[in-house]
Amino acid sequence: MGNDAPGPKLPLKLYVGDVVELKKPHPCGANEWEVIQLGMDIRLRCRRCGRVVAILRSRLERRIRRFVERPLDSRSTDLQPP
Numbered sequence: 025m026g027n028d029a030p031g032p033k034l035p036l037k038l039y040v041g042d043v044v045e046l047k048k049p050h051p052c053g054a055n056e057w058e059v060i061q062l063g064m065d066i067r068l069r070c071r072r073c074g075r076v077v078a079i080l081r082s083r084l085e086r087r088i089r090r091f092v093e094r095p096l097d098s099r100s101t102d103l104q105p106p
C-alpha cells in the first residue's frame with residue numbers, strides 16, 4: 025500500500041459502442057461518452073449534446089473512470105470467428 029506498482033499494465037479493451045464515464049464531465053453536464061471510432065485517436069461522442077471529441081488512446085485510458093455500457097465486451101469473452 026502506498027506505492028505505485030510499476031507492473032505491466034494491460035491495454036484497455038475498447039470497442040465501438042462502449043460507453044464510458046470520464047473523470048471530467050463535459051461542460052454540457054453529461055458524463056457519458058460513446059466510443060464511435062478507434063485508432064491512434066479514440067473518437068467519443070457525448071451522449072447528451074452529441075459533441076464529438078478525439079483523444080489520444082493513452083490519454084483516454086487515464087481519464088476513464090468506469091464503463092457504463094460494454095455491449096461488445098460481454099459477448100467477446102470467448103474467441104469468436106470474425
Ligand SMILES: [Zn+2]
Nearest residue numbers: 050052070073
Ligand atoms: Zn456534452
